[in-house]
Amino acid sequence: MFSPDKLIVIAFIAVILLGPTRLPVYAQKLARLVKTVRGMADNAKDRMRDEMGDDFDDVDWQKLDPRQYDPRRIIRDALLDEPAVPVTTKASASMAVSEGLTTRAAPPRIVPLAIGEAPPYDNEAT
Known part of the structure; x- marks a missing residue:
């Protein structure tokens, strides 16, 4: 953000603008x-550690950094996600629903229209 050269220039301008009498007061305030x-910041960190308990040290804070957010990667990962295991019996289906597991339906097959064929149209849907 600030290079040492910029900090030196800012300090020099502060010395000129504030003068030698007010500079120590403002340096003390800074x-x-x-x-x-x-x-x-330390208080917030300690409070987080108290509220999260032992899990605080296990959190990978680098993964939560918003600067690493890449929407292209998130969409690519979502599209390449493996489909869930299909449910075969009624008992396993109810167990999968209770555990939050769901299956994805296969996408509809796209059939190209024949030459001169009109696409389907629903008057009630528009």
């Missing part, structure tokens, strides 16, 4: 602000 923000 240090206090940084300590407060760091304390708030």
Whole structure:
């Protein structure tokens, strides 16, 4: 975000604008602000650790980074997802529904129209 060169330029401009009398006061305020923000971040982290318990250390925080969000990868993974195992008996079907497992229906087969054939049209659907 900020390179050392930019920070030096900003510090130089601050020295010129604030002057030698007000600069120590503002530097002290900046240090206090940084300590407060760091304390708030540590407090939030400790609170998360308390509320999540032992699971806090098991979370892969890199996977939750929004900068790694790639919609193309998510769509590709969803389209290439393996279909669920088909359910064969009534008992296994009710067990699959109770466990949240569902089967996907096969996509309808696309039949090309013959030359001169009109496509199907439903007056009530439009």
